[in-house]
Amino acid sequence: MSDPVPQRAEIVVDLAAVRHNVRILKDLVSVDGPVQLMTVVKADGYGHGMVEVAAAARDAGADWLGVATIDEALALRAAGDEGPLLCWLSAPGDDFAAAVRAGVEVTAYSVAELDEIAAAGPARVQLKVDTGLSRGGAARADWESLFAAAAAHEEAGRVRVTGVFSHLAASDEPDHPANDQQEQSFRDALALAERAGLAPDVTHLANSAATLLRPSSHFDLVRCGIASYGLDPAPGTSPRIGLRPAMTVRARLVLSKEVAAGDGVSYGHTWVAPQDTTVGLVPAGYAEGIPRAAGNTASAWVADSLRPVRGRVCMDQLVVDLQGELLPPGTEVVLFGPGDRGEPTAQDWAEAVGTISYEIVTRVGGRLVRRHVDSEGTTR
Template sequence: MTSTAAARAEIVVDLAAIRHNVSRLRELVGPDVAMMTVVKADGYGHGMVEVARAARQAGSEWLGVATLDEAMALREAGDPGRVLCWLAVPGEEYAAAVAAGIDLTAYTVAELDEIAESGGERARVQLKVDTGLTRGGAARADWPAVFAHAAELEQAGRLDITGIWSHFAASDEPEHPANDAQEAAFREAVALAEELGMRPELRHLANSAATILRPSARFNLVRCGIASYGLDPAPGRTPDLGLVPAMTVRASLAMSKQIAIGDGVSYGHTWIADRDTTVGVVPAGYGEGVPRAAGNLASVWVDDRRRAIRGRVCMDQFVIDLDGDLPPPGTDVVLFGPGDRGEPTAQEWAEALDTINYEIVTRVGGRLARRHVNREDS
């Protein structure tokens, strides 16, 4: 990106905050539980490679990604450590990932065979079981067949079964009955795997919310995604761990001007000025991942004040109510950030738009530049 693009609109990621958050989560779980930092989807919009390096510096033994491309990008960037990849379809090219020592995930007998036949290297494989999310993972009825076949392939020297794992459906709701049911089912799966002769190194179930709220589900590894980025995985339910949001999205004001009572703003005139006021144009829109639905719902930070978005968010820009002020072009606009100056947070944007903070930070991008910093106060 050019310096002009960076000045117009950008994502600023504080890597010191990432290191702080990973360290804080490590302290929480203690020395007997390994840490996996999940860096899929370009590090939840924060930059996968840069976040991975920061997480490693903070002591994260594992990185988690969804796709083989993500896993190989980490290797190409020089990361030599343990990486788990978990989403594949028939026909994937496994050979390079196997040679690179990536831990792959299998759900089915067919997937185990495809990995085992991918090349001359002995693949590292973790088995994912569906304990109630009803998404990826071996269905309960298939556990015996999948486990038995995995054990046969391991005994034949074709695979190393390095882990067994699953994923919660409702860990952000600690009283939800699915949590107890899923943990019980996972323990059954682990016991069955052991009965069939497997001794997987790793057993893991807990995502960020379960890591914090459900100590019994930590087993010997936890997978922390959103909490590593300083965002609350279960808003209103988690204790204050001192996590620091790492992402700030900012832009430079393109212009400000006066408008009169009765003037309509942006497409469809969904907001009409109820008084003489001033408005500003912010040069970022849904082409940069700013949700179109944020119009008339979310706010930004300009000159130490919150300013409401007025009218519809456009592809390249949106309009804010400056309430009579006329800040000059180039004035800093913070869409969301850590909140320590009073600016809106990703969580507040999520609440305004009836979504989750994961979506807010992951969807921003497009033409936004991304800049990584290390703030000492993080």
């Protein structure tokens, strides 16, 4: 990146990349006809900044925004968002009335939850059915009672059922038998909903991976989370459609020093120098969300080269092998970014520590400063 190296460490999010990704995804599903696109911005925009990412997604044509909680939805409304907005995770006693007043669409998993929403109505409600993930959503045995209760509330004017949806368990594995089973199960649910007299505006099943890999699951709307941030929801399987990672995590060296052969590095001496070398100190650690498991597995980009992380990642800092160079304090360190210069990506870090890119980008934070830039022209 051409802007100045941070004083210590920061997250840089390119909103132009978010817009680019949303446009690509919207174009991809438009070939199916009038399929709408939801950009999922829960968990503070997967660590990218919920409010800023939401605005960028709307600019790029996202029809909907999706969040987990009512609090997240209300924060978007407070920031000025006025478009279609769905939240899908609530607990008994949540403030459904505030969501209703703000024009937020809420989700019911059960008759009891639907009754609670209806008491705060008139509300715009979507119904979630469990088609095989065995997580949130009405169990199959409860579909008919949920749909009947929704129809009764709708007839009484307490709710308007605007959607029916579900979530896939294995969409990143296109040959997994659960995909066919869940899609058929969802179609069964829609038939039951229609039989109960419901006529939702949208039905939706596809997440990012299914958006890329399973056109039959697109229905009226697709929900794209991780792909909106430029990360691959099914590494090694997804087609290359030009998504661009939006997040860069970078810092600068605090110091570099010589280490002799046989010297141990960091707690527990889990890495011992096999020969004379040099190391650099990076002021970011697991308090900033850098995985402790990255010790001796991940690499950073320093002075146009990959530099392995040596020894355990500490709470506030980590050590990289400078491989004989004594680089000056202030030298830029890129932990991960788009990969344009050869730097590691969030996917590289995920593979290094045995997780997924979702976890890498959502967990970074702590004392890191997050800054939004726009490679098309502006910074804020």
